Amino acid sequence: MRNPTLHDVARAAGVSYSTADRVLNERGGVAEKSVLRVRHAIEKLGYRRDIHAANLSRRRSYAFRFYLPHGDHSFFSILRQTVEQQARQRLADRIAIAIHEVPALDAEALADQLLLIGRQDCDCVAFVGADSARLTQAVSRLAGMGIPAISLISDAAGDARAQYVGIDNRVAGRTAGRLIRLAHSRRSGRILPILGKLGVRDHRDRLDGAREVLAETPALQVLAPLEILDRPERMRDSLTAALHADPGVTGIYSIGAGNRALIDILGRLAAPRPFAVLHELTPQTRPALESGLIDAIIDQKPAEEIRSAIDAMKAIADRQTPPATDITPTIYLKDNLPGPAGNGGPA
């Protein structure tokens, strides 16, 4: 019942170990008929190379790099912690993960960093996507050097990247929209979207998604989105102004960051607060949900994402077909929040 070894394969194929090895590792210099016999024996015995023994023998270890945005967004720091934690766990699997911080939302700076990577530096790269032609160039260059790159959180670099691991933002927007619709049951209402920047594709996608769903109910009117440009004081001022100007707002969809200020304002509002949906479970948003200041959080489960990303990177590095990563936006209500420790990994 032992798994067959390459020795078994060689014996079954009637060739020497050397020849079996030459076939398995495509070293060349083997007659066609021997190749076939070995291939056939592999098939017949169901031989699978012991990847750990192989890695041990060739002293292989996996060097991966994560390029993560640096900034005081809580989401980014959660992301970073998650990667650090997983990095610790994967050490036992010979996976060494290095984290490189780059300025947040700066595709050019990211491209610069990626352009500095040398052939020997790592086996695979993961980066948080952003839109930029130079970024695409940089990723293509990496691909040319044999270093695959995967985009995280936000897709980018078109076909140059080996894979995207993250949610579909239109789906996330639709989900938020569905929740808001649901919460209005048959009442009419006015929904206020708030986003960082209309120029950011992810934000537009979420907005579009929400609009799609909300448009199905004529009684719900989607107001012009507030653009807060990642500045808390802008959130404070615009939102306060908007709520004053239109006291009939029944729903708020906060698409981007700046939730701290938003929650502050919600806390000061009188009794029938608008139904509020936010993105990302953070130390700020969680208590707001628990105390009922907001009603739902759409989360992308960074722990899952990172885990999938590393799995994909390993598969790619091993030249296997990477697993299908199907990251779906999750809905947190007051009741189904994960345990406090929980970003999914070991305590």
Add this chain to the structure above:
Amino acid sequence: MRNPTLHDVARAAGVSYSTADRVLNERGGVAEKSVLRVRHAIEKLGYRRDIHAANLSRRRSYAFRFYLPHGDHSFFSILRQTVEQQARQRLADRIAIAIHEVPALDAEALADQLLLIGRQDCDCVAFVGADSARLTQAVSRLAGMGIPAISLISDAAGDARAQYVGIDNRVAGRTAGRLIRLAHSRRSGRILPILGKLGVRDHRDRLDGAREVLAETPALQVLAPLEILDRPERMRDSLTAALHADPGVTGIYSIGAGNRALIDILGRLAAPRPFAVLHELTPQTRPALESGLIDAIIDQKPAEEIRSAIDAMKAIADRQTPPATDITPTIYLKDNLPGPAGNGGPA
């Protein structure tokens, strides 16, 4: 920058490899001061045993057993498929998973099976929990034999089981309740819970959870639960009767199985259908959600569960502290369904 080996540790501790090995593997016969020196060196160098080399050397492989309910519930067949799929993947990690089918919802039959397990048969067992004193006994016996067992989906066997991997059903019920509450916004309503059997603890837990949340809104009345005892025709008859008797039902919470019949009936109802929440994403429930016959599915993400379970089993078998498994009930709306292929694993 190579990771330190046990040779390095021995050298740093000023002892022979043998002694370091004796300390590491607790073989005894080492003077206290040597033990300390080795421990210190391990600490100082940050030595971590190369678990793959170790497994290779001792020809260790992990034999796990899953005891899964056999039946025509779609959830169970999904579960089975998920285990099979993960089993295939983990093969590369020297994990051999055997699936044993037991009659569904029959704790005694399960206990019987577990009692048959011999010391050499496997390293760890996972079973879908059920309530029974004999089951607890069987699990205790296994523990005594050095075979840890973990409960899946439904917790059982008290402290005898090494870990529980699954959702908290009260949380699931609360989540369903929250959704229903949310969908009523300020309207009043009458909620009809439907469950398999009041005697089943998981079903009670879900019901209790939903009640807790719904009780917060006096305008929502929770009707007496329909008990359908896993018989489709009972679902058809009781539900039809109940809806006739009380046309004012605005919400349905289906706690257990039998959703096929439920969906049939919902399909025949006139326009303002009650808001319906079901459990488990299956080939039956999914199209119902997509077509709007039902409004939400609470899912326990079996793929995640199985993955966590196997991780936990491996950790336990390696005598490490198992990772904290934090399985949270997920809400699926029409929009955030996973890809069709997707039960989370590779395609």
Add this chain to the structure above:
DNA sequence: TCAAAAATGATTGACGTCTGTCTTTTTTAG
């Protein structure tokens, strides 16, 4: 102080694979 016991050291052959070298056999071409 000496023998017994305890502790330590030295060494070896696995585990399954990789990689290199060197020899032998077979095939091919002239």
Add this chain to the structure above:
DNA sequence: CTAAAAAAGACAGACGTCAATCATTTTTGA
């Protein structure tokens, strides 16, 4: 038919750990 080239085989030393044996040193107690 012969020389060269191609293919195949044999073998050995790694990788890091385990597990066992045997020899040597140190400690202990009478």
